[in-house]
Amino acid sequence: MQDLVGRLTALDPDASETLKVISYFDTLSAGGAGLDGLLRGAAVLSGVVAGAERRSRTTRYSPRGLLVTDTEIHRSLQRTTRSGSVWLERVGPPHANDEMILERLGLAVDLAEARRNPESALETALDSAAPADERAKALARLRVRPNAHVRLIATATEAPVMCAPSTVVPTRYGLVRATLDLTGDLPLTEPAGLGPRLSADRAPESWEGAVIAYRLTEPETPVVDATDIGALLILAQAYEPRTPHDDVRALARLDPRSADIVRVLVESDSVRSAAAALGMHHSTVQAKHESLTRALGYDPRSITGHARYIAAALLLRLTDPAWLVNSNHLQR
Structure with a gap:
């Protein structure tokens, strides 16, 4: 399915988007998502509130994944x-x-209702919007x-x-697999x-930290522990990746070489030591420091x-990739 989506993107953008919707809900269903997860997914995809009524009980989620x-x-x-x-809505x-989002949502809800498996219990247990008694029952x-x-x-x-x-x-960063580690x-x-x-x-607190830590992984650090992020975790949790802060926008506008220079400047004891690390003349780095400022x-x-x-x-690494790709501010 993912290969087919990729091949169709250039040929027929509308068709590829339809297949992405199908693939999205197939992934959720295969992963055992329950009603809450499916509604959050539909809200994220559509950008509007998604709701369901089941056994006279109404549940609605906003595109930010919050109960309405x-x-x-x-x-x-x-x-x-x-x-x-x-x-x-x-x-x-x-x-x-x-129409396609609603169709796949309906099918996925019927499938989730048919199996009512432990996976949906885990989803409820880590949902901060779920009432405490429901999370207790899920546990x-x-x-x-x-x-x-x-x-x-x-x-x-796919792990x-x-x-x-x-x-x-x-999640606000896309679909992620959650695993409950009982043993460590x-x-x-x-x-x-x-x-x-x-x-x-x-x-739910552990899950929110795990999602942010996962987002911060890179080839050099393939496993990130949220406890190592320290107080910056609070900042990351409050950040909205689809509306970058001005400081994030300014950093994202830098070309790769300038971004590397500012990183070395921040990490070095002096401009002279930064110049040595970069293999550049001191006066050149000094001038670059002033322009970067x-x-x-x-x-x-x-x-x-x-x-x-x-x-x-830190927040740049959490920023919505769609903004990074589509923003007219970025220099490539």
């Missing part, structure tokens, strides 16, 4: 399922893939005590499933993000500037 609780429901498109209905004319289905210490592991959706409860979850000695599939080890009733809007070697650079560099 207001009483006004605008069902622009709706589809009947075996146990109720699903819908999208778009104001204005429907988008090209709305009971997984035979995990609320005070047991666990750690969530984030890996690619081999470990010998532990696992499911595929939609699971063999890791790289790349992997490790959440902090917490009591099971705080599984103007481009960034701050001196990256000052105390405050150093902190701003470190934060911007």
Whole structure:
């Protein structure tokens, strides 16, 4: 499916987007996603609130993955399922893939309802928007005590499933496989993000840290532990990857050579030692330092500037790839 999507992208963009929708929901279903995960996925894909009514209970999620609780429901498109209905809440004319998203959502919800497996229990256990009593019931289905210490592991959706409860979850960074580590000695599939080890009733916190850690992996560091991120984890959790901060935008505008120079300037004790590390003349690096200060809007070697650079560099790695590709600000 992924190969077919790639081949069709250049030939027929609309058709490739349709196949991407199908592939997206197939991945969720294959990973055992439950109703909440499927609705979050539909909301992310469509960019509007997605909802479902099942056994007289209504559940709605926003594109940011948050539960929507207001009483006004605008069902622009709706589809009947075996146990109720699903819908999208778009104001204005429907988008090209709305019908396909709704169709695949309905099919996936029916499939999830048919199997009601432990994977959906894990999804509920790590959902911060789910009521505490529902998360407790989910942990009971997984035979995990609320005070047991666990750690969530984030890996690619296609990564081999470990010998532990696992499911595929939609996140603001795309689909990610979640694995509940009960022992602390699971063999890791790289790349992997490790959440902090917490009591099971705080599984959503561990999962959020694991997702951010996974996003920060790279070939040089294929496994990242959220506890190593320290206080920057709080900043990363608050960051919205689709609306980059001005400091992130400024850093993203730099060409690769300038980005390397500013990194070495920040890491070096002096401009002279930075010049030696870069193999450049001191006066050239000094001039580059001054131009970079103007481009960034701050001196990256000052105390405050150093902190701003470190934060911007971290958040740049969390920024939505679609923005990085489509932004007119970037110089390639």
